[in-house]
Amino acid sequence: KNQVEQSPQSLIILEGKNCTLQCNYTVSPFSNLRWYKQDTGRGPVSLTIMTFSENTKSNGRYTATLDADTKQSSLHITASQLSDSASYICVVSALGAGSARQLTFGSGTQLTVLP
Amino acid sequence: EAGVTQFPSHSVIEKGQTVTLRCDPISGHDNLYWYRRVMGKEIKFLLHFVKESKQDESGMPNNRFLAERTGGTYSTLKVQPAELEDSGVYFCASSPTGNEQFFGPGTRLTVL
Numbered sequence: 001k002n003q004v005e006q007s008p009q010s011l012i013i014l015e016g017k018n019c020t021l022q023c024n025y026t027v028s029p030f031s032n033l034r035w036y037k038q039d040t041g042r043g044p045v046s047l048t049i050m051t052f053s054e055n056t057k058s059n060g061r062y063t064a065t066l067d068a069d070t071k072q073s074s075l076h077i078t079a080s081q082l083s084d085s086a087s088y089i090c091v092v093s094a095l096g097a098g099s100a101r102q103l104t105f106g107s108g109t110q111l112t113v114l115p
Numbered sequence: 116e117a118g119v120t121q122f123p124s125h126s127v128i129e130k131g132q133t134v135t136l137r138c139d140p141i142s143g144h145d146n147l148y149w150y151r152r153v154m155g156k157e158i159k160f161l162l163h164f165v166k167e168s169k170q171d172e173s174g175m176p177n178n179r180f181l182a183e184r185t186g187g188t189y190s191t192l193k194v195q196p197a198e199l200e201d202s203g204v205y206f207c208a209s210s211p212t213g214n215e216q217f218f219g220p221g222t223r224l225t226v227l
Contacts, residue, residue, distance in 0.1 A: 043206055089158070107155075
């Protein structure tokens with residue numbers, strides 16, 4: 001069964017600090033891994049996407065890593081801002097039958113940045 | 116460019132009633148997806164349209180759920196009759212190629 005596990009479930013940090021969120025997956029066959037940011041009352045917005053051959057990808061203050069051998073990914077946020085408060089969701093895409101693709105979502109890490 | 120829109124944003128109905136959720140994808144996006152997040156759980160795939168055709172409906176929970184995409188534009192998801200366990204947030208996403216998906220804000224459904 002395809003699964004995505006994220007940790008921690010929630011995290012509180014002070015503005016300006018760094019943090020790292022973790023994602024472990026058991027999705028096969030692997031296509032790609034995305035990190036999404038979901039603000040309260042909004043839909044998820046893509047931050048990064050990585051394929052099997054990529055082991056790091058940056059988007060501003062967000063840096064994602066991927067270890068396809070251990071099936072682990074992390075999302076590092078540098079110099080956090082109040083606007084970083086959101087749920088961060090790890091999503092792994094598997095190659096389905098034909099051209100269909102299905103996404104397996106993690107439960108998310110709820111990040112709160114305090115002033 | 117307008118993003119994916121969903122209507123209504125919230126719906127509160129009683130068990131046994133019918134509810135229809137609507138999704139308007141980004142113009143020109145042939146791929147349209149429905150997802151659901153029930154309380155405390157992760158988002159789960161429901162189905163995938165390519166234009167007006169159902170490409171994959173393996174995630175639909177049961178026959179109380181009916182999705183349509185008339186003319187390959189907007190899509191509706193009808194729940195009839197609604198049960199308590201159908202409560203959750205229903206997301207729609209669209210994609211031009213099937214790779215990156217753009218999500219709508221979701222419809223929060225509460226069944227009492």
